[in-house]
Structures are given as structure tokens and as C-alpha cells.
Amino acid sequence: MIPRKSIVTKLWIYMTVLTVVALLISGLVLSNIFEDFYFNMRKNEMINEGQQLISLILGGINPSELLDISKFINAYSVIIDRQGLIQASSNVLKFEGVAIGPKELREVLNGNIVVSKSFVSQFDANMLTVALPIRTEGNVIGGVILFSPMSSIESTIWQIRYLVLSVAGASVLVLTALSLVLSKTISKPLIQMKKVAEEIARGEFGTKVKVKSQDEVGTLANAINYMSEALNKNINMLDQEKRQLQNILLSMTDGVITFDAENRVIMANPQAVEMIPDLKQNGELKVPKIIEPIVKKAMKCSEFISEELEIDGKVVAVKMTPLLSDDGVLQGVLAVLQDITRERKQEDLRKEFLSDVSHELRTPLTYLQGYTEALIDGIVKDSDEHDRYLNIILEETLRLRRLVDELLELSHMEAGHLNIQKDYVSIKELVEQVCKKFLPICEEKNINLKIEIENIPPILIDEDKIEQVMINLIDNAIRYSPSGQDVLIKAGADETGVTISVRDSGSGIPDSELPFIWERFYKVDKSRARKDSGTGLGLAIAKRIIELHNGKIWVKNCAEGGTEFSFFIPWDT
Structure with missing residues (x-):
């Protein structure tokens, strides 16, 4: 702390200066008071002494005896007549002629007492002069003049001044010390408050x-x-x-970015950085070029703006809201980014769903109508042709039945109305049982069906539902595997549960399509012939069945080719 800026120093200096000034003024006032007091006291003493001398003179004393009388008073005396001439004086005086001036003489002859301080050449010093009139029978016949050296008075006054100065000096020292202590006492809480304020600032x-x-x-x-x-x-x-x-x-699943009025990025959450990789460059947030025009537009028009952009294969909805102060001044822009890729995909899937359902229903209905009308009209005469028409009608009827059954089953699952009947089942026996059903199809397509099953203890599951899942996965694997290739079925277990996988030898599924294959009526190959594809509901049903068993199902493309579907069921389902 710099002393000249310290409040302790300032208070001490102010109080010391105030004390010194107060004592100096008090000393001067007291000195003048004592000087006047002592002067008046000496004046009154000389007037009393002069009146006593006048009494003695009027009593008949010989003026020459004034020498003896002067020994008893601290003054020199002179007796004058009405003309101001000296009639008698102390023998130490060498007055000749007039002892006082004409003005003072007139005052004395008028019966007044005259007091003056002046330099008297006869004494070669400053003297206090007191002149008293001598009256007899009411008339002034002369006067008595007393002279007292001012040196004695001044000596006493200087002693008094020295005493006052000494007391003042001692008082200054004492009061300076007291002012220092007092200033510290006063400033101590202020210093403490300063320290507390600094800590509050930190x-x-x-x-x-x-x-x-x-x-x-x-x-x-x-x-x-x-x-x-x-x-x-x-x-x-x-x-x-x-x-x-x-x-x-x-x-939040949405990305959030805030911009200031200078089009600089203030804040962005990780979701926004994930959606727009160019948002963070070299560890710093920068305005991405792809949304910069939208930000400028929002700042320019100060209105809500919503646009859709395609960023790295994803559809992102960008919503810009200008941030305005109470007086309407633009302070920045708030941007909300939403990945609507799935929504757009689902919207496309809904459109495809309607198209597929219409197609799945219209085609067999067209067959049923055509062949039924042919039979009714009697167009078919041959019994074999008649039986073939009836088989086609039955086949299309069964297709419609499967489609309706799968739709109802999926609807019941999603509504939570599907009952699961669990029992302990051998996975090995279940897999072998399902595979036997596909042996004729495998022989027809020249597909080699391989099974790799570990020794797995029985697990608590709904056998019919899990069999339905396996039938769907194996049927898809056989359908999409070329002739002469293998379909591998594996089953293994660990301490958490059982994992079953089905791997085909097909061309695989595009990675961009993998998240959507579990949707209803979703088909990777839209151009596949109807008779070679299913209804598009099998995987959606399989996913829901596994979830009802507290398990999970997933798919991946194999590096060596083909696609592998797997599902996991925990021991405690």
C-alpha cells in the first residue's frame, strides 16, 4: 500500500495539521489574552501606586522624598506643575523641562488619567507611562507621572508565550500519536471492508x-x-x-447454436457440432459456410426462418430466430438444428407402405377376380386347367391371409396385446427343427445350410415366437443367397444369455439402409419381383418379438461378403 494513498496516513496528516493549526491559533489567542491581561494588571498597579503618591503629596510629604518612596514601587516617578514643568523626580532621572507631550498634558490637566506605551529617550527603552492629575479643592494643580520599563512586562509575556508554545509542542506530539492511533482505529474496519470487497470481487x-x-x-x-x-x-x-x-x-437431440450481432458463434452444443462438422475448426467455433447465408438472412430481416439442408447425407431442418432487445435492437441469432433424416425416411416409408399394401392387396384380388370370373363363366373346360385355377385362387387367398395375419400380429404387438407363453426350450433342437423345414427349398435352390451350435442349456422363451423369428431370418437368407452358396446358422451362449445369428452369402445391404430395414414394408431392393420378396413385415415382427423377450436384434454386413442377422436373448427374460 502506498503511504500517501493510505487512509491511515491521510487521516493522520489531516488530524495532525488540524491539531497544529488549532494549537497555533489557540497559542496566539492565549498569548494576546495574557499580554493584555498582564498589561492591564500592571497599568492598574501603577495607577494605584500613583494615587498613593498623590495622597502622600497632598498629605504634605516633601517631594524630595520621592527618591525614598520610589524604592518601594517598581516605577520611576515625576511630579509636574500645571505648565508641565518638572517639580521633582526620582534621582535616577535626568528630566529637564516638560516630561510629557502637550496632548497628554492637556488630558492630565483636564483631570484624566493617561496611559501610553512609547519609547522614552531618557531611559533609552520602551516604557509604560501612567500620568495622574493632582487635585486640590476640585482644581488640578499638577500631575504625577510614573514610568515602568516594558522589558519586565515583555519578559513576563515571553515567558508566558514560551510556556504556551511548550505546552502546544507537547500537545502536538501527544495529539499526533493519538491521531495516529485514532486514524488506525477508524480506518481498521474500512480496511477490513476493502479486503472483504476484494474477496467478493474474486x-x-x-x-x-x-x-x-x-x-x-x-x-x-x-x-x-x-x-x-x-x-x-x-x-x-x-x-x-x-x-x-x-x-x-x-x-437435447437437436443442435443449438447462438450467434452474436457480428455473425460470430458464441455457443454450440455437441449435437450441433456432430450435425455440422465444419462448425468446429482447429478447436474454435466458426460459422459454417452452408448455414452462413441463412444466418445473414435472419439478421437482415429479423424474422423467424426455417429451411431444410442436406449435410453429409443427412436432412437437417435449420430454424433461425433473431434475438432482439426490449428496444428492438438485434443482439444475435439462435439456430436450432434438427436431424429429420429419419422423419423424411419414415414419410417416404409411409408412402411406400400405402403403395405396398395397395399392391399386396390388389394383385391377389386381381388374380382372385380373374380366375373366379373365368370359372363362373365356364371358360375353363379342362379339369386339369380347372384345378390349376382353383390352386391359384387358393394360393392368392393364403397370401392375403398371411398379409392380414402379419398386420394383425404386428398391430397386437405394438398395442401390447400379444401374449407370450414361455417355457424352457432347447435351442439346439429348435434350430434343427426349423432347418428341417427349409431343406426342400435349399435343395431346390442348391443352397448349403450349415449349422454351428454350442452346448446350450435350455432357456425360458416362447418357442413358437422365437421359431417365427428364425423362420423369417433363415427364409430371407435363403432368398437373397445365390445358388450354390452357403447359409450359416450359429448359436452360442455366455453368462448373460444366448446369441443366435443367421448369415447369408448375398450382396449385402447398403450401410445407409441398415437403420431402416426394421420398418414395416421396407424393402432394400424395390425392383425385386413380387414373387421373390415377402410382405416387408417379417423383420418388424421379429424385432418386436425379441424386444418382448427383453433382448435385442441387429444386422451387419460381413467383410467377406453377405449379411449377418443376430439376436440376443438373456437368461432372465
């Missing part, structure tokens, strides 16, 4: 000002303590709100 709110006085300093200390508590409470609330906002931004 964000430390635990320290309090310990001032118990009830004056203005105590009131200020209480105000600082209250301010500290209020700031601590408000900052904690702001931190809590900030953490909540941060948690909200982190838990």
Missing part, C-alpha cells in the same frame, strides 16, 4: 466484515455483508440455471 463470499459498532461504519459493514450474501445467492442461482441450461443443451 468470487469468495465466505468472509464477513466483523464490525460491531452501531455508527455509519457499522451500517456500511452490515450493508457489505448483506450484499455479499445477496451476490452469493444470486450467483448460485445463476450457476444453477447455467448448469440446468447446459444439461438441457447436452441432453
Whole structure:
């Protein structure tokens, strides 16, 4: 701390200067008071002594005896007549002629007492002169003049001044020390409040000002303590709100970006960075070029803007909202990014769903109508041809039945109305049983069906439902595998549950299509012939059955070719 800026030093200097000035003024006033007092006292003494001399003279004393009388008074005496001429004087005086001036003489002859301080050449010094009139029978016949050296008076006055100065000097030293102590006492709580204020500025709110006085300093200390508590409470609330906002931004599936009025990125959550990789460059947030025109447009028109962009194969909905102050000044822009790729895909799937359902229903109905009308009209005469028409009608009827049954089954599953009948089942026997059903088809397509099954204990499952899942997976694997290739079925277990996989030898599924194969009526190859493809509901049903068993199902493309579908069922389902 710089001394000249210290409040202790300032208070000490101010109080010391004030004390010195006050003592100097007091000393001067007291000195003048003592000087006047002593002067008046000496004047009154000389007037009394002169009146005593006049009494003696009027009593008949010989003026020559004044020498003896002067020994008993501290003054020199002179007797004058009405003309001011000296009639007698102390023998030490060498007055000749007039002892006082004409003005003073007139005052004395008029019966007044004259007092003056002046330099008297006969004494070669400053003298206090007192002249008293001598009256007899009411007339002034002369006067008595007394001279007292001013040196004695001045010596006494200087002693008094020295005493006053000594007392003042001692008082200055004592009061300086006291002022230093007092300034420290006064400034101590202020210094403490300064330290507490600095700690508050650093964000430390635990320290309090310990001032118990009830004056203005105590009131200020209480105000600082209250301010500290209020700031601590408000900052904690702001931190809590900030953490909540941060948690909200982190838990959102949407991306959020805020821009300032200069088109600079202030904040972006990880979801936004994931959607727009160009948002973060060299560890710094930069405005991506792909959305920069939208940001500028939102700033220019100060209106809500919503657009859709395709970024790295994803469809992203960009919504820009300008941030305006209360007086309408633009402060920035808030951007919300939504990955609507799945929604757009699902929208396309819904359209395909309607198209596929219409197709799946219209085609067999067309067959049924055509062949039925042919039979009714009697167009078919040959019995073999008649039986072939009936078989086609039966086949299309069964196709419609399977389609309706699968739709109803999936609807019941999604509504939670499907009952699962669990029992302990041998996975090995279940897989072998399902594979036997596909042996004729495998022989027809020249597909080699391989089975690799470990020794797995019985597991608690719904045998019919799991068999339905396996039939769907194996049927798809055989359908999409070229002739002469293999379909591998594997089953294994660990401490958590059983995993069953079905791998085909086909061309695989595009990676961009993998997330959508579990949707209803979804078909990877849209151009595949109807008779070679299923209804598109099998995988959706299989996924729901596995989920009802608290398991999971997934698919991956194999590096050596083909696609592998797998599902896992825990022991405790």
C-alpha cells in the first residue's frame, strides 16, 4: 500500500495539521489574552501606586522624598506643575523641562488619567507611562507621572508565550500519536471492508466484515455483508440455471447454436457440432459456410426462418430466430438444428407402405377376380386347367391371409396385446427343427445350410415366437443367397444369455439402409419381383418379438461378403 494513498496516513496528516493549526491559533489567542491581561494588571498597579503618591503629596510629604518612596514601587516617578514643568523626580532621572507631550498634558490637566506605551529617550527603552492629575479643592494643580520599563512586562509575556508554545509542542506530539492511533482505529474496519470487497470481487463470499459498532461504519459493514450474501445467492442461482441450461443443451437431440450481432458463434452444443462438422475448426467455433447465408438472412430481416439442408447425407431442418432487445435492437441469432433424416425416411416409408399394401392387396384380388370370373363363366373346360385355377385362387387367398395375419400380429404387438407363453426350450433342437423345414427349398435352390451350435442349456422363451423369428431370418437368407452358396446358422451362449445369428452369402445391404430395414414394408431392393420378396413385415415382427423377450436384434454386413442377422436373448427374460 502506498503511504500517501493510505487512509491511515491521510487521516493522520489531516488530524495532525488540524491539531497544529488549532494549537497555533489557540497559542496566539492565549498569548494576546495574557499580554493584555498582564498589561492591564500592571497599568492598574501603577495607577494605584500613583494615587498613593498623590495622597502622600497632598498629605504634605516633601517631594524630595520621592527618591525614598520610589524604592518601594517598581516605577520611576515625576511630579509636574500645571505648565508641565518638572517639580521633582526620582534621582535616577535626568528630566529637564516638560516630561510629557502637550496632548497628554492637556488630558492630565483636564483631570484624566493617561496611559501610553512609547519609547522614552531618557531611559533609552520602551516604557509604560501612567500620568495622574493632582487635585486640590476640585482644581488640578499638577500631575504625577510614573514610568515602568516594558522589558519586565515583555519578559513576563515571553515567558508566558514560551510556556504556551511548550505546552502546544507537547500537545502536538501527544495529539499526533493519538491521531495516529485514532486514524488506525477508524480506518481498521474500512480496511477490513476493502479486503472483504476484494474477496467478493474474486468470487469468495465466505468472509464477513466483523464490525460491531452501531455508527455509519457499522451500517456500511452490515450493508457489505448483506450484499455479499445477496451476490452469493444470486450467483448460485445463476450457476444453477447455467448448469440446468447446459444439461438441457447436452441432453437435447437437436443442435443449438447462438450467434452474436457480428455473425460470430458464441455457443454450440455437441449435437450441433456432430450435425455440422465444419462448425468446429482447429478447436474454435466458426460459422459454417452452408448455414452462413441463412444466418445473414435472419439478421437482415429479423424474422423467424426455417429451411431444410442436406449435410453429409443427412436432412437437417435449420430454424433461425433473431434475438432482439426490449428496444428492438438485434443482439444475435439462435439456430436450432434438427436431424429429420429419419422423419423424411419414415414419410417416404409411409408412402411406400400405402403403395405396398395397395399392391399386396390388389394383385391377389386381381388374380382372385380373374380366375373366379373365368370359372363362373365356364371358360375353363379342362379339369386339369380347372384345378390349376382353383390352386391359384387358393394360393392368392393364403397370401392375403398371411398379409392380414402379419398386420394383425404386428398391430397386437405394438398395442401390447400379444401374449407370450414361455417355457424352457432347447435351442439346439429348435434350430434343427426349423432347418428341417427349409431343406426342400435349399435343395431346390442348391443352397448349403450349415449349422454351428454350442452346448446350450435350455432357456425360458416362447418357442413358437422365437421359431417365427428364425423362420423369417433363415427364409430371407435363403432368398437373397445365390445358388450354390452357403447359409450359416450359429448359436452360442455366455453368462448373460444366448446369441443366435443367421448369415447369408448375398450382396449385402447398403450401410445407409441398415437403420431402416426394421420398418414395416421396407424393402432394400424395390425392383425385386413380387414373387421373390415377402410382405416387408417379417423383420418388424421379429424385432418386436425379441424386444418382448427383453433382448435385442441387429444386422451387419460381413467383410467377406453377405449379411449377418443376430439376436440376443438373456437368461432372465
